[in-house]
Amino acid sequence: MRPLARRAAELAADRSRADAPATAVELGCGIGIEARFLAASGFTVHTVDEDASIEQAMATLSTQLPIHHTRADLAQLPELPRTDLLLSCATLPFVPEPAFGALWARIREALRPRGILAVDLFGERDDWAGTDGTYLRRADVEALLDGLEILELTEEERDGRSFSGPKHWHTFRVIARAR
Template sequence: MTKDKSASWAAYYDKLRDRPPRRTLLAALDAFGETPPDALALDLGCGDGRDVIEMLRRGWRVVAVDSEPAALARLQERPLPPDAALTPVLARLEEVPLPLGVRLVNSSFAMPLCEPDAFRALWDRIREGLPAGGRFSGQWYGPKDSWFGRPGMTFLGRDEALALLDGMHLEMFEEEEDDGVTPRGTAKHWHIFHIVARK
């Protein structure tokens, strides 16, 4: 990683440091009710751990995956709950197999950063790897997003997204379209699907 790229990611994580866990993750965790015995979660594109910490706090074991060393370094610098069972993995999320026994796959704003073939292959592995009652939580991007057309990213129309989720119970499927800014302060038009799906 170049020094400039490392500094850019460090500034990004500084912006996000005090933000709460995403509501998709909270909805998925709440839907489980009591934390399942030996509960194992996979966080794909974990960043500096705003979602990971909440899963650990609730007693989940977490495999946290990110391709940025700065992300995992920040995660491991955070105060972790006592007896936290955290396994950080430095890898691109589309390259990581689902751990045996995973009950929750969380990917907040990260899956769309895969190119389309890798996105669909990853989604196939998630659907196949989750047991009955397992959940996916995260965000996918729609075609009206201002990043539409960027190479190496995936954008799905509403019907395409619903087709990929067919056969799962949708506990949340909310479409958001709004003008805003990125965590880096850049103006952006967002088109997002917020998803919690149970197998």
């Protein structure tokens, strides 16, 4: 369980409405670890991931918990459901830059008033910068958050590992609230 998901769920926990449970959208859900946590925390969860290999795992989860999975490329996603919490752990940076702005607009539109946005973004000094994705300067991240209440904006640079070996990470961890 990623700390970003846990913190976002805590902040959005009071979002249940009289007419329905709180909703969460997870972009890039992988095998559903965070989705399972969010559903167990009382959210109705909508997941989006383009990886066909996880569909069976998500289908199994959907029979046990209020999780609704969509297989889709985030760069071509036409819309998102209205949500109290939008979570994306280390997925948005892989959206090609030409499609990122439109996706970000859909993310902002999906947030209900006082909804929580919790995302990881990659910075311009990340080792993968220059590859097909979106890598941002701090000023770019701050501009994306304009009009939101920033609860956390943590920039980190560190050397570590990735699935392909050693890597220099430049990341932004963002938690914000819609007004």
